[in-house]
Amino acid sequence: MSDLNKLTIADARDMLRAKKVSAKELTADCLTAIDAADALGAYVHKTPELAMDQAAAADARLAAGDAPDMCGIPLGIKDLFCTKGVESQSASRILQGFKPEYESTVSQKLLDAGTIMLGKLNMDEFAMGSSTETSAYGNAVNPWKIDDRDLTPGGSSGGSASAVAADLCLAATGTDTGGSIRQPAAFTGIVGIKPTYGRCSRWGIIAFASSLDQAGPMTKTVRDAAIMLEAMSGHDAKDSTSADIAVPNFEAMLTGDIRGKKIGIPKEYRMDGMPAEIEKLWGEGTAMLRDAGAEIVDISLPHTKYALPAYYVIAPAEASSNLARYDGVRFGHRATLAAGDGITEMYEKTRAEGFGHEVQRRIMVGTYVLSAGFYDAYYNRARRVRALIKKDFDDVFAAGIDAILTPATPSAAFGLGEMTDADPVAMYLNDVFTVTVNLAGLPGISVPTGLNSDGLPLGLQLIGRPWEEGDLLNTAYALEQAAGFVAKPNRWW
């Protein structure tokens, strides 16, 4: 057999258990695909030897029987996850050469389940961006192409999205602070779920905005997302915000039966200037869920408009605090100092050299909104608005809504470099449909549902009740089945 890298997790699991393939064969095919795909810029640190060792261990475990679902599954890991002994740089120069002495809880859980790490995946620097263009490694590229332009795979988990869409792994980890799993998933025609805040431990994931960050799987199908999310989830004493709530068997909840479910369509997501193709996609998705037996309900989330401005206070504020640790003392880059330079010059030069432009800008915006005299006007006001945004969702869920259907992104993937001259706010608008979910701590999933007139993938987002990822995944499964999205990018790389 060949092209085993194109398998889904579910199919690979079944074939591994039936001894039709080995983890070593699966891994070898992925490694071959990775080496032929450097043009995509998806993998930034390859770990082929480690992967083959892990594959051998997985095969032994499979032979002994009683292996978990994820045993023998080759994955790509976003560079934001600390992986023991393997470069973990958050796509930043300031963490050049950093090799953690420890493993993040989520990646450890995946290793404990028998998965294989193929390497580390490209991303926006410190997960700040929507196009993977702020990466210190250079751009990640979308495997989807319609003309001679290179398109963005989205961001910040752009390397993860590119790798999954191009079959350079069976699935990948992502993280999502304002849309960083769901937007790239939509841009590349794959599935990405951000679980409820607290479902996955944040320990060992390089922090951006701690009250918003969540890890999640990026996969080829909804079923794979269900399988992988279960392996990533669970309480961790090392993250005080991780929830001590039982993790259900999400896959077992995929019945495809959504009869009688109430799906909310929020009128505030119908933005001015929304492209016709997004409007059309949303209408089609609504019809698919109605045809599957769901009840469609018009709802209102009145504070939606204020989510992005609130996010661009809260996220930079938390980032300015979290990124204060990069001081050139304990890890990563330290600037070369001139004679007579003291510790302040060391900090200032190190941070100026180490952080890219967007990261510097967000740290400074965060510093400003937290500074004396502005804390109440900006930071506290944003946290009040955040409470209102969460209340909007609480109210519709209390009224019986099971899930909310929205577009995932305001457009299809755009060309790399096309946003360079735009003001920063134009790039921020990419997250207009996803950022509310982070502010409210809810689970959200992006499901590929169609192609635009140019042939690029588009996704819809479903938003669920807190801790009800199983129900959300089932609704996503019904949408996936109805949409029947099977398109793949034509290989050009």
Next chain:
Amino acid sequence: MSIDTAIAAKVAKLARIRVEEDALPALAEEFNTILGFIEQLNEVDVEGVEPMTSVTPQRLKRRADVVNDGDQQDKVLKNAPDAREGFFAVPKVVE
């Protein structure tokens, strides 16, 4: 309010990021664009609304007040740009 180059310089200083003099006007302009966007929040009536502290209403877990970690000096120093004799080394801090 509008950010001028003096405020931009002060913010850069507070953030401990060196910004060269000639880069300050562009930085101030970017701040103004972003803060202009954020100003929309002033339209919202937040009277009587408490600032959110935790997105999930949970009580943080407690643990026994005992030492549960330590003796990892080598690991802690492993990634330091300059470590000497079991310590992080930095430029002179006090005259």
